[in-house]
Amino acid sequence: MAQGTIAERMLATHPRDLNLDREALARCLQACAECAQACTLCADACLGEQSVQEMITCIGLCLDCADVCAATGRVVGRQTQADATVMTTLLGACAAVCRACGDECEQHGRHGMKHCAVCAQACRDCEDACRRMLEALA
Amino acid sequence: MAQGTIAERMLATHPRDLNLDREALARCLQACAECAQACTLCADACLGEQSVQEMITCIGLCLDCADVCAATGRVVGRQTQADATVMTTLLGACAAVCRACGDECEQHGRHGMKHCAVCAQACRDCEDACRRMLEALA
Amino acid sequence: MAQGTIAERMLATHPRDLNLDREALARCLQACAECAQACTLCADACLGEQSVQEMITCIGLCLDCADVCAATGRVVGRQTQADATVMTTLLGACAAVCRACGDECEQHGRHGMKHCAVCAQACRDCEDACRRMLEALA
Amino acid sequence: MAQGTIAERMLATHPRDLNLDREALARCLQACAECAQACTLCADACLGEQSVQEMITCIGLCLDCADVCAATGRVVGRQTQADATVMTTLLGACAAVCRACGDECEQHGRHGMKHCAVCAQACRDCEDACRRMLEALA
Numbered sequence: 001m002a003q004g005t006i007a008e009r010m011l012a013t014h015p016r017d018l019n020l021d022r023e024a025l026a027r028c029l030q031a032c033a034e035c036a037q038a039c040t041l042c043a044d045a046c047l048g049e050q051s052v053q054e055m056i057t058c059i060g061l062c063l064d065c066a067d068v069c070a071a072t073g074r075v076v077g078r079q080t081q082a083d084a085t086v087m088t089t090l091l092g093a094c095a096a097v098c099r100a101c102g103d104e105c106e107q108h109g110r111h112g113m114k115h116c117a118v119c120a121q122a123c124r125d126c127e128d129a130c131r132r133m134l135e136a137l138a
Numbered sequence: 139m140a141q142g143t144i145a146e147r148m149l150a151t152h153p154r155d156l157n158l159d160r161e162a163l164a165r166c167l168q169a170c171a172e173c174a175q176a177c178t179l180c181a182d183a184c185l186g187e188q189s190v191q192e193m194i195t196c197i198g199l200c201l202d203c204a205d206v207c208a209a210t211g212r213v214v215g216r217q218t219q220a221d222a223t224v225m226t227t228l229l230g231a232c233a234a235v236c237r238a239c240g241d242e243c244e245q246h247g248r249h250g251m252k253h254c255a256v257c258a259q260a261c262r263d264c265e266d267a268c269r270r271m272l273e274a275l276a
Numbered sequence: 277m278a279q280g281t282i283a284e285r286m287l288a289t290h291p292r293d294l295n296l297d298r299e300a301l302a303r304c305l306q307a308c309a310e311c312a313q314a315c316t317l318c319a320d321a322c323l324g325e326q327s328v329q330e331m332i333t334c335i336g337l338c339l340d341c342a343d344v345c346a347a348t349g350r351v352v353g354r355q356t357q358a359d360a361t362v363m364t365t366l367l368g369a370c371a372a373v374c375r376a377c378g379d380e381c382e383q384h385g386r387h388g389m390k391h392c393a394v395c396a397q398a399c400r401d402c403e404d405a406c407r408r409m410l411e412a413l414a
Numbered sequence: 415m416a417q418g419t420i421a422e423r424m425l426a427t428h429p430r431d432l433n434l435d436r437e438a439l440a441r442c443l444q445a446c447a448e449c450a451q452a453c454t455l456c457a458d459a460c461l462g463e464q465s466v467q468e469m470i471t472c473i474g475l476c477l478d479c480a481d482v483c484a485a486t487g488r489v490v491g492r493q494t495q496a497d498a499t500v501m502t503t504l505l506g507a508c509a510a511v512c513r514a515c516g517d518e519c520e521q522h523g524r525h526g527m528k529h530c531a532v533c534a535q536a537c538r539d540c541e542d543a544c545r546r547m548l549e550a551l552a
Binding site: 056057059060061063064067068070071074075078080081082083085086089090092093096097100 | 194195197198199201202205206208209212213216218219220221223224227228230231234235238
């Protein structure tokens with residue numbers, strides 16, 4: 001029973017005929033959950049840096065990205081009633097904030113902030129998963 | 139000190155020069171907070187109805203709307219670092235879910251579901267506040 | 277229809293017999309929503325201060341308080357099925373974080389940070405509303 | 415770089431001396447994230463069941479559990495400033511809602527609702543992880 005991510009295991013037991021690409025959906029939910037966690041922890045790590053003054057933009061974007069990823073994972077996961085316009089616009093917003101946060105974190109990651117490097121990767125993965133989900137819905 | 143909404147009072151004390159329409163912003167934050175609350179309570183009220191089977195779509199949309207409004211209020215309120223693309227795409231998604239949820243709740247409101255009538259109004263107000271915020275940002 | 281807070285108007289239309297003090301509940305939901313908003317905006321305002329290095333604890337507590345107040349408002353508002361132990365322990369946690377955040381913000385408020393003064397008041401109100409709700413449930 | 419959970423990888427790069435059991439913390443954050451996801455998806459799956467009328471309590475508890483687990487994961491993960499009373503009371507509330515939701519889902523799982531069986535396991539794991547974290551903090 002413990003095989004696969006929690007999203008895969010939950011989607012495999014859904015009572016409705018999910019009329020979409022289950023694999024893209026499971027990956028998107030997993031990526032949103034991981035990115036939300038990474039960004040929450042990265043904002044906290046940035047706040048703990050000596051050079052916090054230089055991390056202000058990064059903290060703000062990480063907090064934004066965590067909130068949008070968390071909401072997107074919830075909304076896109078609710079498939080019993082699913083509104084295509086709502087999913088599409090929200091996935092677009094999620095991809096946008098993951099792009100902005102990933103760009104910012106990547107820069108700091110290159111300058112030795114390891115938490116930013118890990119977080120940047122989570123943002124890239126989530127942006128990619130949201131864009132694939134958008135393609136699957138098109 | 140207790141004059142105005144909490145959003146107005148907080149924005150009036152922000153240390154940065156908020157380079158945007160403060161009134162539109164305060165209204166948007168207040169509308170997002172109220173709509174998130176209304177939708178959370180409407181989903182619960184729908185779940186308590188005898189005719190819950192007919193309320194499935196409404197429950198799902200209310201849960202979605204609550205999540206997106208909550209995230210939008212947080213992100214749009216963070217003005218120390220603010221990303222125009224993130225705000226714009228998210229406000230668009232918020233307006234979309236408020237429209238969908240408002241349409242659904244309005245229908246039930248017309249058929250006597252009073253909580254849906256109150257919630258529909260909150261959705262309309264929030265959609266309008268998001269669209270005005272989008273105009274203010276344009 | 278526009279009289280009262282959104283919480284009061286929504287609770288007045290709930291289909292179930294809410295077997296508790298509706299006034300205390302409406303006040304608690306309203307206080308949680310306002311405190312969540314105040315703390316989100318206060319964390320952002322603190323992040324915008326020149327003296328951000330001195331605001332680290334305040335930012336962290338405001339982020340925590342916003343998250344707990346938001347969750348408490350959602351859970352305590354869900355009355356169709358309500359678990360007394362869940363409500364009680366969560367209201368206790370909410371009062372605790374409001375106390376900690378209110379103490380921290382009050383200090384900064386006394387030293388001229390106006391956003392902290394407004395936020396401290398929201399924390400005090402929310403702590404009080406949670407404690408009254410706990411009494412009403414006892 | 416892709417070894418370990420996202421929580422483990424992020425905590426390994428935190429700039430501060432985390433004065434606590436990092437393993438218990440990483441497990442707790444991971445369990446909160448998985449339980450929040452499972453409960454969000456279980457509430458939706460329950461809503462999609464023919465027998466939705468019998469799932470009302472389960473839906474309500476799953477929504478509560480998702481909200482509390484999400485907030486707990488965020489708050490307990492913020493270690494730059496960490497308040498022991500806040501963490502302790504919130505972990506207690508999280509364990510309580512995981513117990514209540516796990517009990518409810520386990521019952522439905524025994525009667526053939528597979529999503530409830532998966533969700534019950536996530537609730538048990540999260541309750542256990544919260545209790546171990548409480549022991550680690552004691």
